[in-house]
Amino acid sequence: MKMLAATLSILLATSAAAAPGDADFAKGLLKKGVAFDTVKGRGKVPAYAAYLKTVLVDGGFAASDIAIEPVGETANLHLVWKGSGKKPPIAVAGHMDVVEADPKDWIRDPFTAVEEGGYVFGRGAGDNKFDVSMVIATLVALKAEGFKPGRDIHLFLSGDEETEGVTADLQAKQAKAAGVELLLNSDGGGGGLDDAGKPVGYSLSAAEKTYADYTLTVVDPGGHSSRPTATNAIAALAAATARVAAYRFPAQINEITRASLVAAAKETPGQLGDAMRAFVANPQDATAIAMLRTDPGSVGQIGTTCVPTMVSGGHAPNALPQKAALTVNCRIFPGVTVASVRGDLERAVADPAVKVAIGQEWVSTPASPLRPDVVAAVTKAVAAAHPGITPTPAMDAGASDSVYYRALGIPSYGVSGLFMKESDAFAHGLNERIPVSAIAPALVHWRALLTELAR
Ligand SMILES: [Zn+2]
Structure with missing residues (x-):
């Protein structure tokens, strides 16, 4: 009896916790992630990287497949998910650091994720911890389901995208050495919603000034x-x-x-x-x-x-x-x-x-070619998450981690899964937030994108 009760309580505990593919699981990763104040100079990126590594290991990845490399006060995270080798490796990138935020200026503490009125508020809630959390949740869900990639999938999370860009430069070289043939950057591209919350378009970022x-x-x-x-x-x-x-x-x-x-x-x-x-x-x-x-x-x-x-x-x-x-x-x-x-x-x-x-x-780079396989996969992912929306290629004015990869001849694409209203976009600014309703479609987006390209 005692035994049975214990088993039952474990079962109940398991069913109450969100499964990796669920929006609640991904939201949990995002909210925990915001609590690491990964601003330049505070030395918190290694702790955030260590946390993400535990999530991956708990999700079934071998600890030996995940490297956390210290770079000064910050760090890089690199996961390799070995595939069958049918096709050359691909990589997914994101960044763990965030722009400074002064609590005095914010309505809520920037480094405590606050869920209110259908939003998650916090520094990095959008840029870039949203997509970092969605990618990790997707990888863990696919692993749990027994997905076998047809090619190696590298995950490169950098530690100083918002400032020096030294860490992504190192990772781009590692990607080149591993034979990575294209990069999906979660910190670029993305969709728009009109004032009523209806999806209106999606930018597939393939070039940067x-x-x-x-x-x-x-x-x-x-x-x-x-x-x-x-x-x-x-x-x-x-x-x-x-x-x-x-x-x-x-x-x-x-x-x-x-x-x-x-x-x-x-x-x-x-x-x-x-x-x-x-x-x-x-x-x-x-x-x-x-x-x-x-x-x-x-x-x-x-x-x-x-x-x-x-x-x-x-x-x-x-x-x-x-x-x-x-x-x-x-x-x-x-x-x-x-x-x-x-x-x-x-x-x-x-x-x-x-x-x-x-x-x-900054590094000057060519535009990435609109590879038919990438365009097809992004088209499929965007349509799966937001039926009726097709991606439009875009050239960004900014300087993302993609420049280091493009400079080494690795075509790179900004393919964030986040759809937002113009009026909700507060990346780098005060009271950064993302709509909670953006999480479920973003998981659909990343799942479709990764399974399509890494079948
Ligand atoms: Zn960013």
């Missing part, structure tokens, strides 16, 4: 302000600034932006929509280019852009300036080098007194 800062500097001997000289550092820099602001880089198009402009044109009424269609038909169409350049949402999609963002100069109200400096921030079209943009800026400025130097720069 390159981020680069340039510094324009003018130096001058200076002197007393009562004795003006022929040259003036501030005046020279001001003229250069005006020329940079007026300069337009040539319009460009690629396979990704062509597809996204065709899709955007269908949703865009009036002259702007007409200009998108005209530009796709003829990327040299000057009228269309001029129109698209007036729209902040389109200008970055048709070429490299550079804008003056910071300025400094002079040292006293009554002295001729000895130095003036300008920061120019550029978002460079895929395939264009950071060095060639420096040359373009120099030519635009056309003043040898203005020195143009490269400041902060």
Whole structure:
């Protein structure tokens, strides 16, 4: 009797706990994950990685298949799920770190997941702990069901995506060495909901612009302000600034932006929509280019852009300036080098007194080809989670972990399972949140995507 009661209570306990494929299980992972304040400098990423490893081990993965590699105060997690080797390995990526959040500014503690009004609030609830939790829950569920992958599946979770990007660089090299032929990045792409909560579209991110800062500097001997000289550092820099602001880089198009402009044109009424269609038909169409350049949402999609963002100069109200400096921030079209943009800026400025130097720069990468297998799998996954929605290829303005993989020739795709309203998107901002109702479809998304590509 005693024995039976014990068995019964175990059974009850097991049935009460959520199974790995359930939304409640995934929500539990997300809420526990938010509690690790994995902000740069706090040293909490290794603890979060260790927690995720226990979830994987409890889910049936061998501890020896999961490596946690310390990198300074942060860490990487790498799981290898061995497949039959029918096809070359694939990888899934995400990041464990989050952007800083000051509790003073938040309505709720950013590092306690609070469920309220149909949302989970917390720093990282969206970026990127949502998809990290969904991927882990999916892998554990597939493992429990006896799924046998036809190829190795690598899971690479990095530890400093929001800051240095050192950890993803290491993982990209490990992926290359393991023969990974494509990367599914959970920290990119994703779907939109309208104000009524109806899914309206999905972006499959296949390219990123390159981020680069340039510094324009003018130096001058200076002197007393009562004795003006022929040259003036501030005046020279001001003229250069005006020329940079007026300069337009040539319009460009690629396979990704062509597809996204065709899709955007269908949703865009009036002259702007007409200009998108005209530009796709003829990327040299000057009228269309001029129109698209007036729209902040389109200008970055048709070429490299550079804008003056910071300025400094002079040292006293009554002295001729000895130095003036300008920061120019550029978002460079895929395939264009950071060095060639420096040359373009120099030519635009056309003043040898203005020195143009490269400041902060990210890896510059080509667009990833729209592989038919990836497009088919993402199409299937998006339709399974949100019937009637088809993915549109997209080029992002940001700099995600994908750049390190693309730089090594591994095509990379942003394929988040998260659908959100524009008005709910608070990644990096205050009161970050995700709708609880996004969890179940995201699990459908990741399951379809992984089983389709790793059959
Ligand atoms: Zn992110």
